[in-house]
Structures are given as C-alpha cells and as structure tokens.
Amino acid sequence: MLPRVKWKTQAIQELRSSLGEEAISTDDEDLLRHGYSEWSSINIDQLPVAVAYPQSTEEVSQIAKVCHKHKIPMIPYSGGSSLEANFSAPYGGMSIDFTFMDKVISLHADDMDVVVQPSVGWMSLNDQIKDSGLFFPVDPGPSARIGGMVGTSCSGTNAVRYGTMKDWVINLTVVLADGTVIKTRQRPRKSSAGYNLTSLFVGSEGTLGLVTEITLKLAVIPQETSVAVVTFPTIRDAAAAASKVMRAGIPVAAMEIMDEVQMAVINRAGSTSKKWKEAPTMFFKFSGTKAGVQENVRLVKALAKQHKSGNFEFAVDAEEQKTLWSARKESLWSMLALREEGNEVWSTDVAVPLSRLPDIIEISKKEMDDLGLFASILGHIGDGNFHESIMYNSKDPRERAAVEKCIKDMVDRALEMEGTCTGEHGIGLGKKDSLLKELGIDTVNVMKSIKFALDPHWLMNPGKIMDMPA
Amino acid sequence: MLPRVKWKTQAIQELRSSLGEEAISTDDEDLLRHGYSEWSSINIDQLPVAVAYPQSTEEVSQIAKVCHKHKIPMIPYSGGSSLEANFSAPYGGMSIDFTFMDKVISLHADDMDVVVQPSVGWMSLNDQIKDSGLFFPVDPGPSARIGGMVGTSCSGTNAVRYGTMKDWVINLTVVLADGTVIKTRQRPRKSSAGYNLTSLFVGSEGTLGLVTEITLKLAVIPQETSVAVVTFPTIRDAAAAASKVMRAGIPVAAMEIMDEVQMAVINRAGSTSKKWKEAPTMFFKFSGTKAGVQENVRLVKALAKQHKSGNFEFAVDAEEQKTLWSARKESLWSMLALREEGNEVWSTDVAVPLSRLPDIIEISKKEMDDLGLFASILGHIGDGNFHESIMYNSKDPRERAAVEKCIKDMVDRALEMEGTCTGEHGIGLGKKDSLLKELGIDTVNVMKSIKFALDPHWLMNPGKIMDMPA
Numbered sequence: 001m002l003p004r005v006k007w008k009t010q011a012i013q014e015l016r017s018s019l020g021e022e023a024i025s026t027d028d029e030d031l032l033r034h035g036y037s038e039w040s041s042i043n044i045d046q047l048p049v050a051v052a053y054p055q056s057t058e059e060v061s062q063i064a065k066v067c068h069k070h071k072i073p074m075i076p077y078s079g080g081s082s083l084e085a086n087f088s089a090p091y092g093g094m095s096i097d098f099t100f101m102d103k104v105i106s107l108h109a110d111d112m113d114v115v116v117q118p119s120v121g122w123m124s125l126n127d128q129i130k131d132s133g134l135f136f137p138v139d140p141g142p143s144a145r146i147g148g149m150v151g152t153s154c155s156g157t158n159a160v161r162y163g164t165m166k167d168w169v170i171n172l173t174v175v176l177a178d179g180t181v182i183k184t185r186q187r188p189r190k191s192s193a194g195y196n197l198t199s200l201f202v203g204s205e206g207t208l209g210l211v212t213e214i215t216l217k218l219a220v221i222p223q224e225t226s227v228a229v230v231t232f233p234t235i236r237d238a239a240a241a242a243s244k245v246m247r248a249g250i251p252v253a254a255m256e257i258m259d260e261v262q263m264a265v266i267n268r269a270g271s272t273s274k275k276w277k278e279a280p281t282m283f284f285k286f287s288g289t290k291a292g293v294q295e296n297v298r299l300v301k302a303l304a305k306q307h308k309s310g311n312f313e314f315a316v317d318a319e320e321q322k323t324l325w326s327a328r329k330e331s332l333w334s335m336l337a338l339r340e341e342g343n344e345v346w347s348t349d350v351a352v353p354l355s356r357l358p359d360i361i362e363i364s365k366k367e368m369d370d371l372g373l374f375a376s377i378l379g380h381i382g383d384g385n386f387h388e389s390i391m392y393n394s395k396d397p398r399e400r401a402a403v404e405k406c407i408k409d410m411v412d413r414a415l416e417m418e419g420t421c422t423g424e425h426g427i428g429l430g431k432k433d434s435l436l437k438e439l440g441i442d443t444v445n446v447m448k449s450i451k452f453a454l455d456p457h458w459l460m461n462p463g464k465i466m467d468m469p470a
Numbered sequence: 471m472l473p474r475v476k477w478k479t480q481a482i483q484e485l486r487s488s489l490g491e492e493a494i495s496t497d498d499e500d501l502l503r504h505g506y507s508e509w510s511s512i513n514i515d516q517l518p519v520a521v522a523y524p525q526s527t528e529e530v531s532q533i534a535k536v537c538h539k540h541k542i543p544m545i546p547y548s549g550g551s552s553l554e555a556n557f558s559a560p561y562g563g564m565s566i567d568f569t570f571m572d573k574v575i576s577l578h579a580d581d582m583d584v585v586v587q588p589s590v591g592w593m594s595l596n597d598q599i600k601d602s603g604l605f606f607p608v609d610p611g612p613s614a615r616i617g618g619m620v621g622t623s624c625s626g627t628n629a630v631r632y633g634t635m636k637d638w639v640i641n642l643t644v645v646l647a648d649g650t651v652i653k654t655r656q657r658p659r660k661s662s663a664g665y666n667l668t669s670l671f672v673g674s675e676g677t678l679g680l681v682t683e684i685t686l687k688l689a690v691i692p693q694e695t696s697v698a699v700v701t702f703p704t705i706r707d708a709a710a711a712a713s714k715v716m717r718a719g720i721p722v723a724a725m726e727i728m729d730e731v732q733m734a735v736i737n738r739a740g741s742t743s744k745k746w747k748e749a750p751t752m753f754f755k756f757s758g759t760k761a762g763v764q765e766n767v768r769l770v771k772a773l774a775k776q777h778k779s780g781n782f783e784f785a786v787d788a789e790e791q792k793t794l795w796s797a798r799k800e801s802l803w804s805m806l807a808l809r810e811e812g813n814e815v816w817s818t819d820v821a822v823p824l825s826r827l828p829d830i831i832e833i834s835k836k837e838m839d840d841l842g843l844f845a846s847i848l849g850h851i852g853d854g855n856f857h858e859s860i861m862y863n864s865k866d867p868r869e870r871a872a873v874e875k876c877i878k879d880m881v882d883r884a885l886e887m888e889g890t891c892t893g894e895h896g897i898g899l900g901k902k903d904s905l906l907k908e909l910g911i912d913t914v915n916v917m918k919s920i921k922f923a924l925d926p927h928w929l930m931n932p933g934k935i936m937d938m939p940a
Binding site for chain 1: 578579580581582583622623624625629633634636637646650651652653654655656657658659660661662663664665666667669670672673674678689690691692713716717718719758759761762765821822823824825826853854855884885888889890891892893894895896897901904905908909910912913914916917919920922923924935936
C-alpha cells in the first residue's frame with residue numbers, strides 16, 4: 001500500500017509560514033525541472049507537487065516533520081545529473097532541492113578532510129580547496145553534486161586508483177523520515193564502532209533519509225600527472241590490454257575505454273583542438289612522482305604493445321590534459337548535443353568481474369551495432385564497469401522496444417557473469433526488476449525490512465530501488 | 471526484555487539427530503574456551519551452554535532454524551583473537567564455531583578475488599594463494615580468521631596503504647536469525663545496486679547474522695618491499711613526523727609507532743636477533759617498484775630528520791623483514807608472555823582525526839605512565855589509530871579501578887577530539903556506553919531499529935554493541 005498523493009494545501013501553508021513564502025515553490029516550470037530529465041533513461045508523467053528550498057539542516061528537519069505528519073513523499077534533489085530517474089516523483093510529493101545548501105563548511109587540511117553541504121559540486125569543491133594541496137578524487141559527471149553522489153554511490157574515472165564514493169565519506173548528517181537528525185559518525189578516518197550507517201546511507205538513493213551534511217576524506221594532489229591516448233585494432237584488444245594492466249598491479253590513475261563512435265562524438269563536438277582517429281581507444285592517466293609516472297608509462301606501453309596498440313600520444317601540457325579529460329567526461333553531453341528533434345539518449349551501466357570484461361564488451365557492442373542506431377560504448381575498464389549510450393527516436397515504439405531489449409540483454413548478460421546491473425548509476429526507477437534478478441527476493445527483502453524500520457510510512461523517495469510490498 | 475537462557479535439551483537432540491552426535495559439544499572445557507579469553511579486556515562468568523560445529527552454510531542454516539524455534543542466542547566464533555569480548559556469551563546460548571569451515575573455495579586470479587569460508591586465517595590464505603602473485607592485504611593479529619575479521623571490521627598495519635576490512639569484502643553469504651540464507655552481492659568489484667548490505671554486516675559483530683562465505687578482493691604483491699626502524703627523542707616527535715608523512719602524500723606501505731616499553735617487550739621476547747634501543751620508535755614498510763621504494767625512503771628520511779629522528783636501520787633481507795614485522799605484530803602476545811601469575815593485560819584502541827594524534831598520544835602515555843604499571847602504547851599512526859596495553863593485578867580491585875579509569879579517560883579524550891572509541895577492535899561487551907556517548911541516542915536507535923528488523927527476537931550475539939531496549 002503506497003502513500004496516496006493526497007496533497008494538502010495545509011502542509012504548504014505550514015511550511016511557508018515557518019520557512020518563508022519563497023521556501024516552497026509550486027511553479028509549473030519548477031515542478032517540471034524537478035521531475036523530468038532529458039538525460040534520464042526513463043521519464044514518467046507524474047511530477048512533484050511542490051519544491052522546497054531549505055537553507056539548513058534545521059529547515060530540512062522541519063520540512064520532514066510536516067511531510068511526515070501529512071504523509072507526503074520526500075524526494076531529495078541536488079545536481080540533477082543522475083541517469084536512472086533517481087529524482088523522479090512517481091507518487092508526487094515534495095522535491096527537496098538543496099540549492100541553497102552549497103557551502104564548504106570547514107576544511108581540516110591537517111586531518112585531510114572537509115565538511116560540505118549537499119549542493120557543493122565536486123569540481124567546485126576541488127577548486128575551493130586547491131591551495132591546501134588536497135583534492136577530492138571521486139569524479140562523476142561534471143555537474144554532479146556531493147549530495148547526489150552520496151545517493152547513488154557514484155564513482156568516475158579516478159575509481160580505479162582511488163575507489164568509489166563509499167570509500168571517501170567519513171560521516172553524514174541525515175534527517176530521517178520523521179525529522180529526527182542523526183550523525184552517522186564523528187571524524188576519525190577509520191572506526192569499528194557499531195554498524196556502518198555511513199555506508200548504508202551511501203547508495204540508498206534518498207530512500208532512507210535526507211543527507212544534509214557530509215564529511216569527506218581528501219587525498220594529496222599528486223606531484224606529476226600525465227595523460228595519454230592510444231588506439232587498438234578492436235575493442236576486445238583494448239579491453240584485454242586493460243585487464244593485463246590491472247593484473248600487473250600498475251597503479252594507473254585512470255584507464256578509460258572508448259569505442260570508435262565515442263571518438264567520433266569527441267571529434268564532432270570539437271572540444272579538443274586535435275582530430276582523433278575514430279578507432280577503439282584508451283585514455284590513460286598516470287600520476288605520482290616524476291620517476292613513478294615515467295616508470296608506469298613504460299610498463300603500460302609494453303603491455304599495450306602486446307595487444308597491438310598504436311602509438312601513445314601524450315598531452316603536451318596541463319591545459320591539453322584538462323581539455324582531453326573533459327572531452328572524455330563530457331561524452332554523454334556531447335552526444336546529447338548531437339541529437340535531432342524527437343531523439344532521446346538511453347545511457348546506462350553495468351559491471352562484471354574483471355576477466356569477463358572483454359567478452360561482455362565485445363558481445364554487447366555487436367548487439368548494439370546491430371540496432372543500426374547511433375550508439376557507443378565507453379567504460380571505466382579497470383573496475384569492470386562500462387556504459388552504453390544509444391540514441392533513438394522516442395516517438396517510434398518499435399525502436400524504443402528494440403533499444404529496451406538490447407539494454408536488458410546486456411544487463412542480463414552482466415548478471416549471468418556474476419556482475420551487477422549497475423556499477424555507479426544506481427537502480428532508480430528502471431532497474432528494480434534487475435536488482436531482484438541480481439540478488440534474489442530474500443536479499444531484497446532484507447533491504448525492504450531496513451527501509452520499513454527507518455521509514456515505516458515509505459515516504460522517502462518512494463518507488464526507487466524497490467517497490468513497497470502490496 | 472532479553473531472551474532468557476531457557477536451554478532445551480530438545481534443541482540439542484534435534485541438532486544432533488540431524489547434524490550428527492559430534493556436531494554439538496557440551497564439554498566443559500569446550501564451553502570455557504568459547505566463552506572466556508585471556509587477552510580480552512573484559513570477562514564474565516556466564517558461558518555458552520553448547521558449542522555447534524557446522525560444516526556448511528546449509529548446516530549453519532539448520533542450526534539457526536532450531537535456535538530460532540527455541541529462542542536460543544547464537545554467537546559466532548572463528549579465530550577467537552578478538553579483544554573486546556566479542557564472542558562472550560552473557561546470555562548463554564549456542565556458540566557456533568566455524569573450525570570445520572576453513573576452506574579456500576575458489577581463487578579467481580584473473581578477477582583478483584577469492585571466495586573463502588569463515589575459518590580461513592588471513593596468513594594461511596596468503597600462503598595458499600601466493601603463487602598467483604596476489605595477496606589479501608588486511609593484517610590484524612596473526613591468529614585472526616576472516617569470519618571474525620568481518621565481524622569487527624578489523625584492519626592492521628597495512629591499512630594506511632590498503633584501507634580496512636570493509637574495503638576488501640565484495641560479498642557475504644549470511645545466515646539470518648531465522649535460518650534464511652542470503653548473499654549480499656554477486657562478484658563485481660564495484661556496484662551501486664541497492665543498499666550496501668555487505669558494509670552493514672562488516673563490523674556488525676555477528677549481531678545481524680552468521681557469515682558463512684566471504685568473497686574478498688585481492689591486490690598484486692608489490693615487486694619490492696623494504697622495512698626500516700628509526701627512533702625519536704619523544705613519542706610526540708614520532709607522531710608529528712608521521713603526520714607530516716601522511717600530509718605529504720608519500721605512499722608508505724605501513725607506518726607503526728611504538729613506545730620505549732614496547733621496544734623493551736620486543737627485546738625481552740627475543741624474537742629478533744638484534745637488541746633494539748628502548749626509545750620511541752617507528753617501523754616503516756615501503757613497497758612498490760624498486761625506484762618507487764627508493765624515492766619514498768628518501769622522502770620519509772628527510773621528513774623524519776626534521777623531527778630529530780635517529781638513523782634508519784633497514785632489514786637486510788626478506789627474512790629479517792619478516793622477523794621484524796612479526797615482532798611488531800606479536801607485540802600483544804609477547805606482552806602476555808611476560809605476565810606473572812594473576813596478572814591480566816587490558817588492551818584497547820581508539821582513533822582520532824590525524825592532526826590530534828600527537829596530542830592524544832602524549833597525554834595518554836603520560837597518564838598511563840603515572841599508573842606505575844607495565845604499560846605500553848603502539849599504533850597504526852597513519853590512520854590516527856593507536857592501542858594501549860596495560861598489565862595489572864586482576865585480584866586487586868583498586869588497581870583494576872585505576873586502570874579502568876585511565877582507559878576510560880583515553881576513550882573520552884578521543885571522543886572529545888571528534889574521534890571514535892574503537893578504530894578496529896569493535897564495541898563488544900565493554901564499550902557500549904562509549905558508543906552511546908560517541909554517537910548519541912538517536913544514532914544508536916537507528917542501529918537498534920535495524921537490529922530489530924533483522925533479528926526481532928534479539929538472538930544474534932545479544933549483549934554486544936548495544937543493549938536491547940528494556
């Protein structure tokens with residue numbers, strides 16, 4: 001029994017009278033912006049009924065108390081860049097937009113950590129703290145913000161060296177469904193004290209509580225960084241070379257695979273001055289001391305050669321490194337920019353055990369090409385994680401069905417290989433069946449019992465990850 | 471309302487008839503061995519009423535079903551080396567000893583992971599897989615086994631480079647309170663699919679379920695390892711040098727601090743051929759490529775010199791490295807070996823934000839010395855984590871009270887510094903009040919509600935981490 005969308009003007013009035021008129025919006029455009037996303041793999045007709053703009057943990061707690069009293073769903077919103085409709089509002093309710101909670105609260109440089117609010121972007125964070133010689137290494141899409149990054153347990157190109165979001169969160173301040181405020185831990189870099197609630201909230205997609213403050217670990221900015229691009233005859237060769245690099249324990253800073261289509265997208269977007277060969281390609285990032293970088297480059301070159309690599313082309317300076325890496329990171333947006341009227345892009349990810357990556361990439365690429373659509377593969381190959389992005393005509397039900405089948409087959413293949421239906425985007429609205437297939441009903445039931453324990457009225461981002469039992 | 475110890479001979483009969491006579495022991499010595507520990511910070515009179523010896527996940531599930539039916543507490547037992555009475559039996563019940571579940575089930579060298587049963591020791595595991603060129607980097611006390619390491623979310627000397635237990639567990643097979651068997655994930659190295667149940671069970675000390683199978687990530691054995699020992703005029707100098715090393719981002723493989731007492735213990739235990747200077751000392755481990763190791767040694771030497779270090783003494787070969795490192799790792803056991811009749815050793819740990827470590831170590835060392843007892847400090851200093859071990863006469867209530875106060879003051883000091891009451895040993899029986907002080911009632915209540923959701927009769931290792939609400 002899901003909470004019905006019984007919206008009460010009384011709730012809005014209560015909130016406006018305590019938080020101010022501006023704190024709650026019911027503007028149509030605002031509702032659309034908080035319920036619809038042009039880069040989401042799935043969109044629905046339902047929108048949130050109002051958007052709240054809290055300015056502090058205390059205000060979030062007040063919002064939760066009112067929503068709890070009136071049984072109104074609560075859906076957190078930060079950067080809005082998620083891909084699996086993680087912030088959609090299938091049961092209406094209140095979108096809680098953290099826009100005004102965008103401060104870096106305190107940098108503890110000597111402790112190598114920083115306390116931030118949910119709407120701080122990871123790129124802005126790194127810009128604000130760069131004089132400390134420290135940085136936050138988790139790097140998903142450029143517009144992602146820390147709150148949403150906690151929600152999806154995201155990662156990015158640096159994950160092969162630095163790990164994923166869960167590895168970098170020290171503690172969270174969370175507003176629970178009834179408005180209670182908790183902090184999951186104090187500030188030690190490690191702890192064995194009680195249940196690891198931090199890691200439970202990371203990746204729970206806002207279904208257990210609203211994260212209002214985050215303490216993040218920081219890393220020391222490496223002395224030297226080098227970026228290189230190299231092509232391979234086939235995508236399998238590229239994937240096989242990547243497996244060898246991992247198995248040899250060479251500490252690459254990042255290792256990204258892109259197919260020929262993705263390279264064409266970069267060329268057409270024109271964000272780099274160079275025109276790239278449109279072939280299966282790997283982007284490498286090396287970092288460390290000067291000597292360490294040189295040594296790693298030498299080792300990787302030797303392994304790549306065994307898999308028929310072309311020549312390594314190095315970015316000539318820091319500026320070119322930056323341009324090149326952002327070309328890679330903006331790939332989805334570059335693809336969206338190439339869309340014609342009426343087209344959509346379906347972008348999704350899976351992850352498999354390392355040794356299975358060449359197999360799944362090769363088959364999935366072939367099946368995707370067979371669709372005859374504009375489609376590409378790219379991936380964080382050192383993690384066994386890759387993405388498919390397929391452009392299709394959303395007005396054509398047959399085309400949509402064909403794309404859906406292709407994606408579903410890729411996901412099923414990943415599950416058969418003991419992989420996961422999502423490496424970094426989360427379950428959101430569209431992958432609930434896959435989660436059930438991946439882990440089985442008993443495991444999902446444990447998740448449900450935890451959800452019920454913390455949110456008995458099923459008010460926190462309902463409809464995501466799993467459905468409420470009938 | 472805690473489950474009463476209403477032991478039913480019927481339960482034992484049921485289990486013996488399905489698992490065999492030998493599967494359940496009620497032998498007095500066996501009960502003592504499973505309820506009492508000479509290295510535990512706390513011991514109680516109560517013992518388990520029986521010990522079960524399952525041979526498979528299926529058998530563990532049968533045991534849980536019977537215990538669930540008769541409302542019998544279940545307490546998992548693997549290496550028995552934990553320090554906070556984590557396997558004690560304050561409510562009697564069934565100790566479940568995984569001795570016969572000690573197999574490495576499958577090594578996936580190309581995926582860089584391994585599937586093991588709970589009673590595989592981490593040292594034995596590394597011995598069994600060494601030909602693959604891979605190793606499991608989490609290194610607590612030498613006798614620890616993987617099951618218990620999951621339970622306490624342990625770490626060890628390698629944590630500064632490789633992280634702690636939670637970072638190395640890919641999935642768990644868990645038998646829940648009612649005998650249901652779940653698997654938390656498949657085998658991808660990263661996933662965003664649903665709640666991170668793996669990290670919830672890691673560190674839950676057996677209070678949420680019985681772990682029967684574990685998939686662990688593995689790392690590549692570094693090409694080159696070097697071990698060095700260096701003294702400092704004061705423990706504060708040593709701690710300050712360690713902070714500098716961290717802040718400079720030098721990737722040391724391990725960095726351990728030991729006070730002069732601990733060095734005397736190593737000398738008296740005679741496990742190394744050399745006689746060490748009895749002064750505040752740091753043990754460093756460097757690993758990586760040959761060039762990388764040389765570079766890191768050079769950088770660390772320069773920083774240490776700024777803090778008045780003595781000369782670095784390097785182990786001459788792999789054998790001496792091993793001896794030296796095991797001397798460090800066996801420090802608690804060496805101390806236990808020096809006990810006189812009637813003496814006990816209280817050994818416990820805390821962790822604080824990095825910059826606070828020199829302060830807390832200096833004050834705690836002074837207060838410990840003021841006791842006038844044989845007592846030492848050693849620590850995983852790169853994690854902000856350290857241990858106190860104090861030898862005292864357990865027959866003297868005044869002495870016991872003084873030691874207890876000294877330890878409590880250290881814990882309170884760590885909490886005031888935004889640290890934690892335990893970095894790697896867990897809460898067990900003795901630190902429940904500290905956990906409450908550390909995180910507050912609302913956070914502990916979230917833990918309790920999760921406990922109730924998974925174990926409504928409070929049967930799984932009751933009395934640990936938190937008490938059942940009255």
